[in-house]
Amino acid sequence: MSQNQAAWLQEKGTALKVGDAPMPTPGPDEMIVENRAIAINPLDWHMQDHGIFVKEWPAILGCDVAGQVYEVGANVTRFEKGDRVVGHTINLVTGKSQDAAFALFSVIPAAKAASLPDKISFVEGAVLPLALETAVTGLSLQKAGTGMMGIPTPALGLPYPPLEPEAQSKIIVVCYGGSSSVGSMATQLATAGGLNVVAIASSRNFELCRTCGASEVYDHADGSLVEKIVKTVRAQGGSFAGIFDAISIPSTYAHDLEILAKLGGGHLACTHPPPENVPDNVKAGMVFGVNDVADAVWETYVTPALESGKLRCLPQPSVVGKGLEYIQEALEKSKAGVSASKLVVEL
Ligand SMILES: NC(=O)c1ccc[n+]([C@@H]2O[C@H](COP(=O)([O-])OP(=O)(O)OC[C@H]3O[C@@H](n4cnc5c(N)ncnc54)[C@H](OP(=O)(O)O)[C@@H]3O)[C@@H](O)[C@H]2O)c1
Structure with a gap:
């Protein structure tokens, strides 16, 4: 017994x-993963600092794992012991320590996991889970509705990413924070869905945004940012869906609301509580990054899209160390701020 x-x-x-x-025990629709790499999200140090979402002490934190299946629950048919997988641990919702990533073994719902192709390392795969699920939810790649914990899914109402290339849809979405983990994933998924993404990031990260599929990228420090975005969206001639704001802080909200005002309104998907007093023509909502609207993406899209190269493990992982004892250092590095990089600890 391990x-x-x-x-x-x-x-x-x-x-x-x-x-x-x-040692965790899986429910019928869950599995235990022996973790080989875990990734750090800003949420982790928010939880560490403030105890938010923690329902059981002492607590284990963390959302992103890549590793090998150790045991499957009775109803799990998509995976078997030994499979290489990437998956999303959801202690955020269950409150249970065994459902968290910062351990040698974690429980994940089978519906929130995908097989990891051999050509992709555990370190690379670990960058995906929370960012992917948050991006899917914010883009609402399936349909608007109510996700886990009764939190409404903000409806940008965009199409599910097809595995085969499709014609560009003429829908335009602006992604604020295109070099962030969530924003780069949103850009990739929206582009895969045939959308035209206009991204906002620091100029040093324009190349990453373009690699993710953005057609145009602008610097958030550019004093003419709003005018440039509005002009670009108008020039594209498609229908403007709205803004996915992966950063969601007062300075980005100020830009968002100006852009939306000039373009006649639209959706505003936020990663934090949305700004107050938005005008009637702006439909703003906060994304909650554990949401069953993402399950179909996990089940049918992630593995073949990784195989084909349509989905890439971006931003690039940066390995802080090997062993659970490096997680504290990784959390401190994340809190100090990262740019176009995902901090990963190998196990
Ligand atoms: N609601 C949810 O369920 C949920 C889920 C996941 C994440 N989140 C939240 O979403 C946010 C993003 O998470 P993440 O993991 O994607 O973060 P991240 O990758 O750590 O974000 C780093 C990026 O933020 C950008 N950035 C920093 N300050 C900025 C500013 N003032 N204006 C514009 N961009 C700025 C940087 O872009 P440049 O270096 O290019 O400037 C950097 O690449 C975090 O606040 C996180 O807590 C929420």
Whole structure:
């Protein structure tokens, strides 16, 4: 019998400490993954600092795992022991420590996992899960509705990404924060869905945004940003769906609202609570990055799209170290800020 270990958070505002952990048990629709790489999200240090979403102490944090299937629940047919997978741990919703990433073994719902092609390393694969699910939810690649925890899915109402190339749809979406983990994934998925993405990022990261599929990229520090975006959207001649704001802070909201005002309104998908007092022609909503609208993407899109190269593991991973004890350092690096990079710890 293997021994599990985890990076434990004893109480909010303290450093993680590595120690023994119970071996998890999967429910019928879940599986245990022996983690080989985990990725860090800003949410992790928010949870560490403030104890938000934690329902059971001591707690284990983390959303993104890549590794090998160790055990499957009774109803799981898509995976078997030994499979290489990438998956989304959802302790955010369940509140259970065993459903978190910062451990040697984690439980994930089989519906939130995909096989990892051999050509893609665990380190690369680990960059995908929360960003992918947040992007799918924010783009609402299937349909608007109510996702987990009863949180409404903001409806940019965009098409599901096809595996075969399709004609450009003439729908334009602006992605604010195109070099962020969520924004680069949103750009990739929207482009795969045939949309025309206009991205906003620092000029040093324009190339990443273009690699993800953006047709045009503008610098968020450009004093003429709003005018340039509006002019570009108008010049494209398609129908403007709205803005996916992956950053969602006051300065980005100020730009968003100016752009939306000049373009006659549209959707505003936010990664944090949306701005207050939005005009009637703006439909704003906060994305919650654990949402069953993403399950079909996990089940049918991720693996073949990774195989074909249509979906890429971006932004590039940056490995902080090997072993659970490096997670605390990785959290501190994430909190200090990253640019076009995803911090990963190998296990
Ligand atoms: N609601 C949810 O379910 C959910 C899920 C996931 C993430 N989030 C939140 O979404 C946000 C993005 O997450 P992430 O993992 O994608 O972050 P990330 O990859 O760590 O974001 C880093 C990027 O942010 C950009 N950035 C930083 N300050 C900026 C500013 N003032 N204006 C424009 N861009 C700025 C940088 O772009 P440049 O270097 O190009 O300037 C950098 O590449 C975080 O706040 C996170 O907590 C929410």
